[in-house]
Every structure is written in structure tokens, then in C-alpha cells.
Amino acid sequence: MTRSSSGRHQERHEAHWIEWLTGIVAAALVAVMLGWIGWEAFTRKATPPDLSVTVLTTARTGSGYRVTFDIYNTATTTAAAVTVNGRLSEGGRVIEESQVIFDYVAAESKSTGAILFENDPAGRTVDIRAGGYTDP
Incomplete structure (x- = not known):
């Protein structure tokens, strides 16, 4: 924990729970999007223009x-x-x-x-x- 020169402000080095939740949600979204793009790339058949x-x-x-x-x-x-x-x-x-x-x-x-x-x-x-x- 650090204090400012005035002594009123305090910082903690541990991450707040909302930071962990935001990171987990963002990582999950990226993983899902990469999985979906990979699935489409390997399973979708290219058909000529109709x-x-x-x-x-x-x-x-x-x-x-x-x-x-x-x-x-x-x-x-x-x-x-x-x-x-x-x-x-x-x-x-x-x-x-x-x-x-x-x-x-x-x-x-x-x-x-x-x-x-x-x-x-x-x-x-x-x-x-x-x-x-x-x-x-």
C-alpha cells in the first residue's frame, strides 16, 4: 500500500475483483470468437455465386x-x-x-x-x- 504526500490517498497493489471479472469475460469472448471463426473456416463449403x-x-x-x-x-x-x-x-x-x-x-x-x-x-x-x- 502506498500513501500520497498528503497522506489521504491510498493504493493497493492487489487487483480489484471487477478487474478479474472483466479480464475473464474478455478472454472468454475472444476464445469463443476464435473458435467460431475456426469452425466456419474448416466446415463451410465454398459454393459458386448464385x-x-x-x-x-x-x-x-x-x-x-x-x-x-x-x-x-x-x-x-x-x-x-x-x-x-x-x-x-x-x-x-x-x-x-x-x-x-x-x-x-x-x-x-x-x-x-x-x-x-x-x-x-x-x-x-x-x-x-x-x-x-x-x-x-
Whole structure:
């Protein structure tokens, strides 16, 4: 035990019980996280990207129409340079095509994007799908 020059302050060299409890809890959390990461690394199988597209909304813009969509990757592998193709057709005849490229769509995630058309998609068939990707 030490005393300050004024004699009022005292310090103990033994750790307080809350310090021990905090250290034990932190060590347990680190051990659990390392175990979980190790388990995932050895048991999870890598599957190639599995991309699907869901159309969300269509809105008029200043120069045409914007069709907003979500692209999902349900696989355990990330897809890079993902090309999404949009086709606007009527009566089996293609009126307009457009595409957008995502830098990547992470594994087990979704991204949102939009395809821009000059023609109004109302009353026409809008087909938006993933056209390809590369391995990162």
C-alpha cells in the first residue's frame, strides 16, 4: 500500500475483483470468437455465386425511366464484375436493352441497383437478370 504526500490517498497493489471479472469475460469472448471463426473456416463449403434479381420499383426520371432492383447472392463466394442485363419487350419483340455492372456482390448478401430505359416499361415485359460475373 502506498500513501500520497498528503497522506489521504491510498493504493493497493492487489487487483480489484471487477478487474478479474472483466479480464475473464474478455478472454472468454475472444476464445469463443476464435473458435467460431475456426469452425466456419474448416466446415463451410465454398459454393459458386448464385445470383437472382427481384424488381422493386419503376419511376419516371428526367430522361426516361428507372427500374430499381435487388440482386441477391445466396452462395458462400463473392462475385465480382457482375453484369446485370435489362430487356424491355412487347409482344415478343425487344424494344430496348440496357445493362449495369456491379463491382461485386458479396457472399450471402444483396445489393441494390437500377436499369435505365428510354421507353416506358408500363404494360411491357421487363426482364432483368444477372448476365455474368468474374471470380475476385
